[in-house]
Amino acid sequence: MAALRGSFRLLSRLVCAHHYSTYSRGRLSRCVYLLNRPQLKICPHRYFRTTTVAAGQIVQFKLSDIGEGITEVTVREWYVKEGDTVSQFDSICEVQSDKASVTITSRYDGVIKKLYYSVDDTAFVGKPLVDIETDAVKDGILEEDVVETPAVSHEEHTHQEIKGQKTLATPAVRRLAMENNIKLSEVVGSGRDGRILKEDILNYLSKQTGAILPPTPEIVPPPPRPTPAAPQPHDKAPLKPTPVSVKPVFTGKDRTEPLKGFQKAMVKTMTAALKIPHFGYCDEVDLTRLVQLRQELKSLSESRGVKLSYMPFFIKAASLGLLHFPILNASVDESCQNITYKASHNIGLAMDTQQGLIVPNVKNVQLLSVFDIAAELNRLQALGASGQLGTNDLTGGTFTVSNIGSIGGTYAKAVILPPEVAIGALGKIQVLPRFNERGDVVKAHLMNVSWSADHRIIDGATMSRFSNLWKSYLENPAAMLMDLK
Amino acid sequence: MIHFGLHVSRAMFARVAFAACSRSAQCCTYVRSCSRTVFTLGPSRGAVLRSLSSDVFENLALEDWLHNNLDLSEEGHALLLWQNAPVVVMGRHQNPWKECNVGLLREKGIRLARRRSGGGTVYHDLGNLNITFFTSRKRYDRARNLQLVCSALKAVSPRLDVCATDRFDLLLNGDFKVSGTAAKLGRTSAYHHCTLLSNTDRRALSAVLKSPYQGISSNATRSVPSPVMNLTDQDPALSCELLITAIAQQYAHQYCLEPSIALLDPTDENTLPGIRSTTQEMLSWEWVFGKTPKFDVSVSLKVADAIVTLCMNVKNGIIDTCSLELPATWPYWEAGAELQSLLTGSRFCAGDAKLLSSSLLRSCPQTDGVQDRWRDLCEQVASLM
Numbered sequence: 047m048a049a050l051r052g053s054f055r056l057l058s059r060l061v062c063a064h065h066y067s068t069y070s071r072g073r074l075s076r077c078v079y080l081l082n083r084p085q086l087k088i089c090p091h092r093y094f095r096t097t098t099v100a101a102g103q104i105v106q107f108k109l110s111d112i113g114e115g116i117t118e119v120t121v122r123e124w125y126v127k128e129g130d131t132v133s134q135f136d137s138i139c140e141v142q143s144d145k146a147s148v149t150i151t152s153r154y155d156g157v158i159k160k161l162y163y164s165v166d167d168t169a170f171v172g173k174p175l176v177d178i179e180t181d182a183v184k185d186g187i188l189e190e191d192v193v194e195t196p197a198v199s200h201e202e203h204t205h206q207e208i209k210g211q212k213t214l215a216t217p218a219v220r221r222l223a224m225e226n227n228i229k230l231s232e233v234v235g236s237g238r239d240g241r242i243l244k245e246d247i248l249n250y251l252s253k254q255t256g257a258i259l260p261p262t263p264e265i266v267p268p269p270p271r272p273t274p275a276a277p278q279p280h281d282k283a284p285l286k287p288t289p290v291s292v293k294p295v296f297t298g299k300d301r302t303e304p305l306k307g308f309q310k311a312m313v314k315t316m317t318a319a320l321k322i323p324h325f326g327y328c329d330e331v332d333l334t335r336l337v338q339l340r341q342e343l344k345s346l347s348e349s350r351g352v353k354l355s356y357m358p359f360f361i362k363a364a365s366l367g368l369l370h371f372p373i374l375n376a377s378v379d380e381s382c383q384n385i386t387y388k389a390s391h392n393i394g395l396a397m398d399t400q401q402g403l404i405v406p407n408v409k410n411v412q413l414l415s416v417f418d419i420a421a422e423l424n425r426l427q428a429l430g431a432s433g434q435l436g437t438n439d440l441t442g443g444t445f446t447v448s449n450i451g452s453i454g455g456t457y458a459k460a461v462i463l464p465p466e467v468a469i470g471a472l473g474k475i476q477v478l479p480r481f482n483e484r485g486d487v488v489k490a491h492l493m494n495v496s497w498s499a500d501h502r503i504i505d506g507a508t509m510s511r512f513s514n515l516w517k518s519y520l521e522n523p524a525a526m527l528m529d530l531k
Numbered sequence: 532m533i534h535f536g537l538h539v540s541r542a543m544f545a546r547v548a549f550a551a552c553s554r555s556a557q558c559c560t561y562v563r564s565c566s567r568t569v570f571t572l573g574p575s576r577g578a579v580l581r582s583l584s585s586d587v588f589e590n591l592a593l594e595d596w597l598h599n600n601l602d603l604s605e606e607g608h609a610l611l612l613w614q615n616a617p618v619v620v621m622g623r624h625q626n627p628w629k630e631c632n633v634g635l636l637r638e639k640g641i642r643l644a645r646r647r648s649g650g651g652t653v654y655h656d657l658g659n660l661n662i663t664f665f666t667s668r669k670r671y672d673r674a675r676n677l678q679l680v681c682s683a684l685k686a687v688s689p690r691l692d693v694c695a696t697d698r699f700d701l702l703l704n705g706d707f708k709v710s711g712t713a714a715k716l717g718r719t720s721a722y723h724h725c726t727l728l729s730n731t732d733r734r735a736l737s738a739v740l741k742s743p744y745q746g747i748s749s750n751a752t753r754s755v756p757s758p759v760m761n762l763t764d765q766d767p768a769l770s771c772e773l774l775i776t777a778i779a780q781q782y783a784h785q786y787c788l789e790p791s792i793a794l795l796d797p798t799d800e801n802t803l804p805g806i807r808s809t810t811q812e813m814l815s816w817e818w819v820f821g822k823t824p825k826f827d828v829s830v831s832l833k834v835a836d837a838i839v840t841l842c843m844n845v846k847n848g849i850i851d852t853c854s855l856e857l858p859a860t861w862p863y864w865e866a867g868a869e870l871q872s873l874l875t876g877s878r879f880c881a882g883d884a885k886l887l888s889s890s891l892l893r894s895c896p897q898t899d900g901v902q903d904r905w906r907d908l909c910e911q912v913a914s915l916m
Contacts, residue, residue: 146714147649307877311890433882440889
């Protein structure tokens with residue numbers, strides 16, 4: 047019977063071909079049409095008897111008694127939808143009654159055919175909740191030979207009723223057995239209640255044929271080479287191991303999804319930025335003295351409860367530079383007709399969070415000390431990590447610094463964030479050998495900075511002078527002290 | 532993780548627990564299986580348990596673990612006593628924006644959690660005791676459990692006027708609620724848990740459980756507000772520690788168990804395998820906010836002298852559809868479609884809304900108060916969440 051089932055498709059073609067020669071042309075086209083419908087397993091004009099390909103039995107699963115005299119509940123969430131395969135004890139839905147949340151589980155294996163309620167509907171105890179098409183055979187309704195029924199709409203619903211025996215297996219397992227011409231009655235089930243699992247089918251197959259089974263291909267180890275001392279006749283070719291290699295099959299698929307939320311926001315910002323003609327300017331900064339200074343000040347800052355990084359120094363130095371080159375802290379309108387020189391130095395810093403790139407800014411850096419800036423950075427970082435940055439923190443920036451070096455990299459080409467006109471990207475601090483004034487090789491802490499500016503209003507010379515000034519403050523922090531406001 | 536005013540190391544706690552258990556082998560047994568210590572009930576088929584943690588997510592995960600893993604066959608049962616640091620806990624099918632002030636919680640650093648059982652929203656702090664009764668589905672009986680609690684209270688405070696209502700609340704002096712109930716029923720096991728107000732901060736309670744959000748229409752379960760009272764208002768001796776001892780003793784007496792409490796550490800993956808991933812699930816945004824039943828928001832916002840109408844449909848915590856209507860005279864009007872597009876598909880979350888609108892505000896013309904208007908609008912939109 048299993049063999050018959052297995053070659054069904056072949057037979058169906060043969061039978062229809064037979065009809066083709068017997069019937070008229072009109073009938074012929076109809077038969078061809080039937081052949082082409084892939085979901086049909088049986089051609090209705092067949093005349094030989096087969097054993098069953100009956101559809102599964104549909105069971106109405108009623109909402110069982112919740113207890114405490116409750117007659118109705120509210121359906122709150124479905125865990126399955128029509129067409130899903132469920133096993134016994136899988137959760138089907140969550141209902142609520144009188145302060146109690148109840149998980150309803152399936153009593154059967156099978157496929158969900160119909161949900162009787164939508165979310166928020168009132169469901170009644172004792173009334174049908176779902177229809178399940180089961181594949182488990184119940185005693186008393188077995189039939190030895192079942193006359194074939196017309197077209198089965200889905201392959202998954204093939205159902206085997208084996209004479210006098212009850213075999214528990216999901217539709218997927220049954221199909222695997224059928225494809226390999228295995229009688230379920232001959233397989234020992236290792237699952238719950240003697241249920242036959244996929245592993246049982248694969249084990250059965252491996253015992254029968256010794257074949258290499260999917261999905262775990264076995265690589266047969268090569269037989270050992272003969273030892274050189276052993277005498278070998280000339281006409282015998284030396285034994286060469288032939289390893290059985292199995293090519294891994296790549297089953298990955300492309301995935302397309304619409305851009306959402308933050309990605310859309312990024313697209314909008316960057317598209318606007320594209321309109322700005324950027325030019326880049328890079329330089330190397332010797333931070334040896336700054337590294338030493340920060341080391342000295344770190345404990346003082348921590349004693350006040352604030353973590354001190356290099357960023358407060360970079361930001362303050364930028365603000366001091368902007369005092370001399372206010373055009374870098376400006377903004378142009380859409381049509382590039384007017385330029386607004388911003389009074390406040392609201393210096394933004396690029397922050398990498400779970401949601402992606404966000405740029406909060408420190409307001410009025412021109413009024414703040416290095417310690418104030420450090421405290422403010424701590425606050426912004428804490429808020430950024432918990433997703434609680436306010437609109438005020440996120441808007442109103444006039445100049446941006448991006449510390450991409452904290453993750454890695456040396457040079458970068460940062461994109462200006464409109465409505466600003468300049469941005470700086472800081473690489474990582476590297477310890478490298480350099481010559482000092484005496485010509486000796488010394489250890490230097492070096493960082494590369496990459497500036498980008500709007501070439502419509504800023505020229506290379508301005509950017510270069512600003513960069514030199516900023517660099518001089520960081521290479522010689524004592525000079526910063528002279529100009530601190 | 533040191534709680535309840537006892538300043539001893541956790542290692543010592545565990546040793547005490549073990550000592551308690553080894554003394555009375557009937558209480559509970561630690562069964563070694565595959566080199567793992569897994570918690571099970573012993574021959575007495577009952578246990579009194581207490582959580583070592585005051586982290587709401589760890590405790591909810593512990594409750595869930597016990598519900599799924601305790602073997603309650605042969606009339607097995609257990610009692611779990613636990614407390615949480617300040618947190619608002621809502622029922623499985625509730626809408627946090629209808630039940631509490633989500634923004635205020637965030638500001639004050641008070642956490643928000645969603646439990647697995649039904650019922651309404653409550654405020655927990657260390658002046659509140661949570662009691663969970665684990666039984667098989669057949670032996671689920673809320674009235675019997677509450678009767679046990681009342682007996683325990685009366686045993687330590689004989690003149691206390693406390694009784695259970697038909698809604699399974701406990702009322703003090705006939706009027707004031709000191710305990711609320713919720714339950715979770717599974718296929719073979721069930722649990723009933725209730726709160727017990729010993730000495731909770733009532734001002735914080737009423738402040739956080741007031742929702743300021745307008746325009747939300749939903750079919751989520753609504754809480755029924757009631758006047759509450761602390762047990763210590765009536766009898767100052769009824770501290771949480773005393774309640775724990777009293778209820779544990781009453782339970783042990785009623786079910787003929789050894790009067791000792793087993794201490795459970797909800798972060799111990801060896802004793803409670805799988806609990807860490809449950810804890811992660813309980814604190815995830817997808818569980819706390821994403822499980823909100825679908826709802827609509829429809830508001831008219833007043834910005835300067837204009838009215839802006841905003842309608843959103845939120846499913847699984849994500850804004851499914853969004854429609855923003857700006858008056859014709861609104862400046863930079865074309866950005867309305869942009870804001871609508873940014874909001875659609877993103878989480879119904881104030882933090883996210885602020886981030887998205889900041890990108891929109893970047894491209895806003897900076898003249899004539901245009902930015903100010905847009906900023907005001909964006910702030911109002913974020914304040915709806």
